[in-house]
Amino acid sequence: xxxxxxxxxxxxxxxxxxxxxxxxxxxxxxxxxxxxxxxxxxxxxxxxxxxxxxxxxxxxxxxxxxxxxxxxxxxxxxxxxxxxxxxxxxxxxxxxxxxxxxxxxxxxxxxxxxxxxxxxxxxxxxxxxxxxxxxxxxxxxxxxxxxxxxxxxxxxxxxxxxxxxxxxxxxxxxxxxxxxxxxxxxxxxxxxxxxxxxxxxxxxxxxxxxxxxxxxxxxxxxxxxxxxxxxxxxxxxxxxxxxxxxxxxxxxxx
Amino acid sequence: xxxxxxxxxxxxxxxxxxxxxxxxxxxxxxxxxxxxxxxxxxxxxxxxxxxxxxxxxxxxxxxxxxxxxxxxxxxxxxxxxxxxxxxxxxxxxxxxxxxxxxxxxxxxxxxxxxxxxxxxxxxxxxxxxxxxxxxxxxxxxxxxxxxxxxxxxxxxxxxxxxxxxxxxxxxxxxxxxxxxxxxxxxxxxxxxxxxxxxxxxxxxxxxxxxxxxxxxxxxxxxxxxxxxxxxxxxxxxxxxxxxxxxxxxxxxxxxxxxxxxxxxxxxxxxxxxxxxxxxxxxxxxxxxxxxxxxxxxxxxxxxxxxxxxxxxxxxxxxxxxxxxxxxxxxxxxxxxxxxxxxxxxxxxxxxxxxxxxxxxxxxxxxxxxxxxxxxxxxxxxxxxxxxxxxxxxxxxxxxxxxxxxxxxxxxxxxxxxxxxxxxxxxxxx
Numbered sequence: 001x002x003x004x005x006x007x008x009x010x011x012x013x014x015x016x017x018x019x020x021x022x023x024x025x026x027x028x029x030x031x032x033x034x035x036x037x038x039x040x041x042x043x044x045x046x047x048x049x050x051x052x053x054x055x056x057x058x059x060x061x062x063x064x065x066x067x068x069x070x071x072x073x074x075x076x077x078x079x080x081x082x083x084x085x086x087x088x089x090x091x092x093x094x095x096x097x098x099x100x101x102x103x104x105x106x107x108x109x110x111x112x113x114x115x116x117x118x119x120x121x122x123x124x125x126x127x128x129x130x131x132x133x134x135x136x137x138x139x140x141x142x143x144x145x146x147x148x149x150x151x152x153x154x155x156x157x158x159x160x161x162x163x164x165x166x167x168x169x170x171x172x173x174x175x176x177x178x179x180x181x182x183x184x185x186x187x188x189x190x191x192x193x194x195x196x197x198x199x200x201x202x203x204x205x206x207x208x209x210x211x212x213x214x215x216x217x218x219x220x221x222x223x224x225x226x227x228x229x230x231x232x233x234x235x236x237x238x239x240x241x242x243x244x245x246x247x248x249x250x251x252x253x254x
Numbered sequence: 255x256x257x258x259x260x261x262x263x264x265x266x267x268x269x270x271x272x273x274x275x276x277x278x279x280x281x282x283x284x285x286x287x288x289x290x291x292x293x294x295x296x297x298x299x300x301x302x303x304x305x306x307x308x309x310x311x312x313x314x315x316x317x318x319x320x321x322x323x324x325x326x327x328x329x330x331x332x333x334x335x336x337x338x339x340x341x342x343x344x345x346x347x348x349x350x351x352x353x354x355x356x357x358x359x360x361x362x363x364x365x366x367x368x369x370x371x372x373x374x375x376x377x378x379x380x381x382x383x384x385x386x387x388x389x390x391x392x393x394x395x396x397x398x399x400x401x402x403x404x405x406x407x408x409x410x411x412x413x414x415x416x417x418x419x420x421x422x423x424x425x426x427x428x429x430x431x432x433x434x435x436x437x438x439x440x441x442x443x444x445x446x447x448x449x450x451x452x453x454x455x456x457x458x459x460x461x462x463x464x465x466x467x468x469x470x471x472x473x474x475x476x477x478x479x480x481x482x483x484x485x486x487x488x489x490x491x492x493x494x495x496x497x498x499x500x501x502x503x504x505x506x507x508x509x510x511x512x513x514x515x516x517x518x519x520x521x522x523x524x525x526x527x528x529x530x531x532x533x534x535x536x537x538x539x540x541x542x543x544x545x546x547x548x549x550x551x552x553x554x555x556x557x558x559x560x561x562x563x564x565x566x567x568x569x570x571x572x573x574x575x576x577x578x579x580x581x582x583x584x585x586x587x588x589x590x591x592x593x594x595x596x597x598x599x600x601x602x603x604x605x606x607x608x609x610x611x612x613x614x615x616x617x618x619x620x621x622x623x624x625x626x627x628x629x630x631x632x633x634x635x636x637x638x639x640x641x642x643x644x645x646x647x648x649x650x651x652x653x654x655x656x657x658x659x660x661x662x663x664x665x666x667x668x669x670x671x672x673x674x675x676x677x678x679x680x681x682x683x
Contacts (some may be wrong), residue, residue: 016293019269019679020318020411026366027400027410041379066293096315097293099300107299118506120294127295144318144411205408205415206422210311237305244308 008158009056011043013077015063015070016097016127020144021088022062028147035151039158057082058157061130064090064097067123071133078134083157087150089143091130093214094248096143098127101248129248138163142198143212143245149197169193169216170209174200182208183231190241192227193219211245256280258660264291265671267367267377269319270678274667275507276646281654286647288639288671290508292678298629306332306598306624307418313616314412316631317680319362321412322355322403323609324616324631326477331605331618332418334494338596341589344420345478346578351406351413352476352607353571357399358410359610360526360564360571363675364447365392368561371669372454388450391443395568398440402575405433419593430583437576444568445544451565452548456558456673457666459652463521463641465528465555468608474529474536474570476608484515484522485531485553493606496615502632510681512640513632521640524612525674526563527554541570557645558673598624609634611675635674635681642674 014022022044028035042053059081065071078084089095100107104126108116130136140146140153156163170191174181177200182189189208191200195216202209215221221242225235260276270292277285297316301309310328314321326348333340365388366378375381382389400410405425407413415423425433464486470479482499483490491499501519502511514521522528530537530545531552537545545551545566550559581587598620605616612634619628649670653663 014271016295017679018315018318018321018411020315020321023318023362024411026362027397044377063293064295066295070293096300096312097295099312100296107296108294110299110302111294111296112504112511115504117504117509119289119291120509124294143315144409201408202414207408207414207417210308240305241308244312 007040008058009042010039010058011056012060016066017063017090024144024147025150031151056080060085060087061091062087064094065128065133066097068125069123074134083137085138085153085157086130086136087140087145089212089245092139092141093245094127094129095245098247101127141213166196167216167218168196169219170196170200174203177204179204183227186231188228188233192224193221211242215246260660260664265668268672268676272678276650278654283647283650286643287507288643290510290678290681292509292682294509294682297683301626301629304626306620309626316683317677318411319359320355320609322351323607323614325413325416326352327605327607327614327616329418331603331616334603335601335620336596336599338419340420343587343589344591346582346587347406347421347591349477350575350578353575354399354402356567356571356610358396360568361392361396364564368672395440395443398436417593419596421591424591427583430579434576434579437572441572444572447568448544448548448565451561457649459648460555461523461557462644463523464515465531466522466524466613467528467532469532474533480606482613483532485528493604493615496604510636510639513637514640521644523641524634524637525560526567527560529608530563530566537570538573540573541566544569560673611635611677631683633680635676638674
């Protein structure tokens with residue numbers, strides 16, 4: 001805590017990502033200044049040219065770990081931070097960047113051909129979630145995060161509330177929207193196994209869940225494959241779709 | 255011998271990670287590089303082997319600011335391969351989606367990223383304190399862009415409802431009318447933004463390279479055309495033939511490819527400035543008047559004018575989208591936006607749109623099952639870096655000749671980088 005003001009000092013670190021989750025934080029326009037009023041934003045590279053400070057309380061991390069530099073930054077951040085919050089699927093599960101983790105060697109050559117820039121060759125490593133490198137205290141899931149979800153989790157981190165989140169799957173939330181089920185129409189949806197929390201936003205707008213919340217620990221993946229098969233969907237296609245946000249296996253998942 | 259070394263690790267207030275390396279000895283600029291250090295996520299590799307319908311969803315994640323552009327560009331590439339003809343209504347909705355991202359991108363870039371430089375601040379926070387009314391209205395404009403994206407796409411980033419053939423959801427007529435009112439309500443502020451940015455003092459110099467933008471017989475095109483034009487050389491080409499007109503090449507100091515116009519090996523700038531130069535006559539009347547008042551008319555080759563061009567595009571987008579919303583609320587468009595049916599087939603197609611930062615190309619090759627064999631993404635920023643480096647060198651030389659201090663040179667070079675509005679996570683993808 002800041003000795004004089006007692007205002008928690010927060011830093012925001014961006015790793016491999018689309019920056020969308022940080023942008024989404026700037027999108028809570030009405031709340032932005034209120035939130036910033038409660039915290040001392042010591043470092044937010046997206047919005048300021050100030051250098052990263054030596055002392056802070058809470059670190060917010062966006063993005064997957066795809067370089068050794070990023071891993072080193074995280075270790076330094078973890079030493080100083082009282083609490084680490086990850087935002088978004090990239091940080092939580094390696095997300096979309098994590099798709100490159102399978103058969104990672106050779107992918108750079110697929111993109112750059114024989115002339116892979118030295119700047120990439122020197123620093124790149126197989127994509128990993130943040131929790132593979134350092135301990136994470138709080139997580140704001142999904143791709144992108146819901147900015148109000150971030151405000152809620154930030155409050156929890158600031159005031160030390162229970163870090164555990166509900167782990168049930170999306171199906172329950174979706175049923176409450178009373179939109180019917182895609183499987184009844186022979187359309188694959190990953191809501192069967194994906195962690196809840198988004199209010200089933202995509203199915204509510206007519207699009208099946210793509211699993212950005214990550215597979216729930218409560219999920220019955222084998223049962224879901226059988227449901228898919230009963231609706232005429234090849235279970236191999238179900239597994240393929242799951243790779244989008246779950247390519248990197250997670251040891252620990254709340 | 256005097257030697258000055260300007261090194262900016264991680265330029266702030268741009269999207270993504272990039273460094274500036276500048277070496278000046280005895281009044282000569284020796285080394286001038288913009289090094290894109292953003293992590294390579296290897297999108298072109300990761301979509302290989304994926305079914306076509308996942309590709310726009312995955313490519314959206316290239317960038318959190320222009321996600322709508324990446325989504326729509328991939329949809330266009332896929333529809334070209336399958337021969338899908340979407341309804342006028344779907345086209346109008348896609349245009350709204352892309353313009354929504356113009357509003358959020360331009361207002362973020364102008365007020366959060368660029369304005370603090372000209373007002374002598376390191377971040378937007380002093381601006382928020384010093385001129386809360388301006389800041390509030392800027393955020394309001396950005397919020398409106400987000401709202402437009404959300405109303406059309408389902409959320410402000412990474413649209414949900416835009417799929418191959420149409421949309422899975424549409425807002426109601428009453429919501430369109432409300433949206434139109436809100437858009438019109440912001441026009442005065444956007445006009446003030448043109449004046450504000452036009453009032454900032456910028457170095458007087460011209461870019462050496464060319465400018466590239468989509469062109470069409472009518473309208474101010476952002477998604478509706480397949481034709482691209484180099485403004486200076488006058489060369490026009492179909493986006494399907496992009497490989498014959500633009501050459502991409504890797505360099506060691508950048509994780510992003512660089513690009514030049516192929517025949518003349520000339521770098522170029524794809525941008526709002528390029529669009530305004532290419533289609534000035536087709537801006538909406540209020541936008542054209544604002545541009546004229548600000549002295550922004552073709553030919554305008556000062557890269558700093560990109561800031562004013564973006565402000566002009568805010569006026570254009572607001573007035574254009576308001577009219578589109580009113581038309582969508584009525585029965586001006588035939589058909590619905592419900593996804594049309596299509597047959598999957600093998601083929602190659604290039605999607606071409608104007609993203610907020612400039613021309614965006616996605617080339618896809620699909621097999622007979624609609625699975626990706628090969629993909630290539632060419633973003634505006636990757637096309638612009640070669641030209642930016644030339645401009646940085648020109649500007650640095652100019653400032654050295656004027657005897658400016660290295661702190662001043664650094665600030666002006668950073669301002670130039672920010673005027674390009676680079677998106678480095680886009681450029682590397």
